[in-house]
Amino acid sequence: MTSNSFARNDASLCLAFAGRGRDLHVRLTAETAPGDLEWAIGLFLPHWPFERAAGEVVPDIIVSRQADAYCVRASSWDGGQSLADDPHNAANALAGLLIDGLLAHGMAAHCLHAAAAEIGGRAILFCGAAEAGKSTLALRLAVRGYRHLADDRILLATDTPPHAVVALGLAAKARAPLPPGRGLAELVAERWQLADETISYLHLEAAETAAFGLERPLGALVVPRRDPDVATPATLVPAAPGDIARTLIEETTSPAGPAVIVPAMTRLADSVDGFILSYRDGDAAADALADAFDR
Secondary structure, eight states: OOOOOOOOTTSOEEEEEOOSSSOEEEEEOGGGOHHHHHHHHHHHSTTSOEEEOOSOOOOSEEEEEETTEEEEEESSSSOOEEEESSHHHHHHHHHHHHHHHHHHTTSOSEEEOEEEEEETTEEEEEESSTTSSHHHHHHHHHHTTOEEEESSOEEEOOSSSSOEEEOOOOOEEEESSOOOOTTHHHHHHHHEEEEOSSEEEEOOOTTTBOOTTOEEEEEEEEEEEEOTTOSSSEEEEEOOHHHHHHHHHHTEEOTTOHHHHHHHHHHHHHHSOEEEEEESOHHHHHHHHHHHHOO
16 A cells, blocks of 8 residues: 545545455544644554545544544444544554454454564464563564564454464564663664654564564464573473463453453464473573574
């Protein structure tokens, strides 16, 4: 999809985002300064294709202004709304609501809070507690030449085996302070587009990352556990399906709620190999993952 020059007569703007089966339409009302907001959207969703939509369309999401805030709200489903204080946070909120729209309209089964890399043609997912190093592991693998699939959100295409995941094309993130590691600081220095005190948003090249809609079979589920006191730099060991299922249940979003999530994640953990990655050295952890899955 490529951009065109169409804008509505009322100075609002309608953007058509690639979906799975149909586009999702987002209306930016005139008071949002649509051009500025469109630029911010491109920054946070660099590989999720969208274009300006010509003609009259029914929006799935409307972005407007309420006093001093941006209001990002669902309009084609009962999805609620978010308020944001600047274009960057509005674009970030829009990314979350677009994902909710995909789920609400049946374009994917679930959204997993996970980072992911493609190794050996398969998606290796990193799921688990915050600050375990999931996003940084995916970046370390990108430095080693493995395609970056997700920073912290990825779609599960179906509820049943064979399981596959679908990339969203969101910007990769590096969190401060950046840990030491081979090529990591250089990657962030070359690719950062926006940064604050805690996060740098990166624009990875097309060859380094997955665009929206790229589907890969799910090869393994890895729960990282960073621990400076472990005896070896990195150890990857098989995990019991029940342990993996509990982690997945905590990190999954679905409009159907727990009644669907719990059995779906139990099936997923039973059908895909799961591992615990205990590590104190991030480079050793990335090398262990590459050795285990690049077959």
